[in-house]
Amino acid sequence: MPDLLGEAFERVQQEVDSAFDAFLPVPDDTRARLIEAMRYATIGGGKRVRPLLLVATAELFGVNRDAAINAGCAVEAIHAYSLIHDDLPCMDDDDLRHGKPTLHKAFDEAAAVLAGDCLHALAFDILTQADTSTDPFVRAELVATLARASGHDGMAGGQMMDIVSEEERYDLRQVTRLQQLKTGALLAASVEMGAILGRVPPEGRTHLRAYARDIGLAFQIADDLLDVEGDEEKAGKALRKDEIQGKQTFVTLMGREQARTQAEMLVDQAGRHLASYGEEARLLVDLAHFVVKRDH
């Protein structure tokens, strides 16, 4: 990992951690356990790829750093709630996440359902309350983008397609569609929200959207490769699950070699979409390369 990117990750990780710490003071009543569960899921874990994507895009347009971090926390709150609910016994039934017990293991299932729901609400709370310096038009557009990307036409819709994928034997077109929703939508929303904060009109976001689409796909191909080749300890979660569940993935459909080539091609293409931004987009280009090179 080049230094610029490593430092950027570290800075965003610290900022996101302290923002959640401030958003979630533990109250002196019987909700304390719920807030502790929300803190468990949001502070000190995760790579923060989505907040960094958002912040790095926002930086291109000189957006105030606090406003970008706030919006990044909103996306991360959605990501965190989706992991909590996906890990539940009735969903993927996972015991390990970010190298520690999943939320329903560390607390219980009821707390996991509720903490997920509360983080979901917190995302929209953050977008509309925490940063009063952002004008209402921008706030409304941020909410619209995040709500659309996380609901049945985005992340959660993709998760539903994923759940039925064991019986369905998807082809490459269907796996691509599934992943564009399940993983791609929220990554794309992160870039889009950075541009919204930068007051870039929709017609000015074409290159950024193309970049986001490419890294979204590359990210998922890399994930499928990691599931086959990765180290469980580094990943901090159970691997080899696709194979056990008999799911079609980019790797089963293309083979490892072609999958790797495809991911690298997408990353190069993603970088070229940002050519017009020149050296200013260095962080986003590095981030694209990180997405396929990461070992967790």
Place this chain on the structure above:
Amino acid sequence: MPDLLGEAFERVQQEVDSAFDAFLPVPDDTRARLIEAMRYATIGGGKRVRPLLLVATAELFGVNRDAAINAGCAVEAIHAYSLIHDDLPCMDDDDLRHGKPTLHKAFDEAAAVLAGDCLHALAFDILTQADTSTDPFVRAELVATLARASGHDGMAGGQMMDIVSEEERYDLRQVTRLQQLKTGALLAASVEMGAILGRVPPEGRTHLRAYARDIGLAFQIADDLLDVEGDEEKAGKALRKDEIQGKQTFVTLMGREQARTQAEMLVDQAGRHLASYGEEARLLVDLAHFVVKRDH
């Protein structure tokens, strides 16, 4: 039920049903089952107390009917998702809701978790996308109000307090606080959002807020009484649960007689808060009376 109120309920019920029908077309892919589950939970069930509260408040200020119905659907989507998740085996474990099988019984648990999550996102999607005639300032304030009322400082926080109430033996002050969050926050948000759509500034909402606070409490006392005295068939859900779970409620803490007197006192007081609106507030006053007289 007086005719004016009965007609108002019927009209809102029809409008909310057709709005959800339009929001949730069934797609021609493997998300179909998820969307069917969302439709199951939102179309043709429930009294629609919250949308009617919102619409009746908005009417006081001459708000466009479609904008009010849209916002009412957003509140109802939050209410519907909370019922789905509350009914899950790991939460209240209920089999019956609105006289039909709960969602995880009719579909399965994974679909119930996901459909709830998608309705949660849909609420904010509706507020920011469906009604583009509403100005962005209003849209942002609607989102802020609904997110705050449904998260850990509102409905979901109250649900957490409720879950631990079996061990905690709350006193009257604590039960009141719990219910203000669990039930009161979303009812209050319904009134507040009607006023926001009416462009009433916060300092002009004092009487409406006092009205909402009183009916929120009256609603819950009536619910506690129904749990003891109600007819399961009319209620369309399991009753006598508080007693079985050994929970402290308004009824166990005050006794039936005092609880009933208190609810009626609150309803009268709620009506008086609206005195300055005169005959125009008739629907809201009637709605307050309905809240304690309902048999389901």
